[in-house]
Amino acid sequence: MLAYWYNAPRHIKLIFIIAVCAAIYVANQVQPLSPTYTVLSLALGFGLHFGQYLQTKISDRGSSKSKLQFLLRIYPLIIVGIVMWMLPPQHNWIVTIQALGFVLVVFFLVSIYQNRAKRFE
Template sequence: MLDFWYSARCNRQVKLVLCVAVCLMIYACAKVAELSLGFSLLSLGLGALVHVLRVIKLKLQGQQRYNSMFDALFFLLPIIYWLGLMLLLPAQHVWALMLQAIGFSVLGLFIVSIYSNRAPRFN
């Protein structure tokens, strides 16, 4: 999924549609149960961290000993966060809260990656 997001095939229109769809999903889930501000900010930070880790991984791609570590970190970090979040969330409407947390994580990744790849305004 990240390979598609960072590829040339995913143009600005596709990115805009995906961002709007994620925001609508978060809004619909917030009508059922609202995720707290702290968990929302942690989820946004997780998405930004995934982007930063991917940039670091691409810079260190020539060194084989770090690749397996970053692959494991990419896989484990979101899973550990979401499993910990499931344990801390109230039992009522946990599905809506988890969808919001995943949506905020994806939105954090989208915002940071779009901003970092934008063209400069002035030369």
């Protein structure tokens, strides 16, 4: 699924970003997410992109490539587990939506920024 994101057309990316931001906004109206969890979510989202970036930079012949691919396949599940475990139990699904939304927003923005066309050489 993450590989599709890097090859998706611009309008699909824009639709996903708007939908995630709208979900975060609606969930925030019920129960705001604390800044500590927001920063943790932002770091996890950056880690998601950084893992994909490392996968493209490691040579195909090494055994570390297969280990990294396995880790990158389970990393989104690890993120969900970390978020579910660390968040407070009050309104758990609302704050989970916000935390996972912030993970996705950072992933979207960092991946789009990295692959943007350079204006100046």
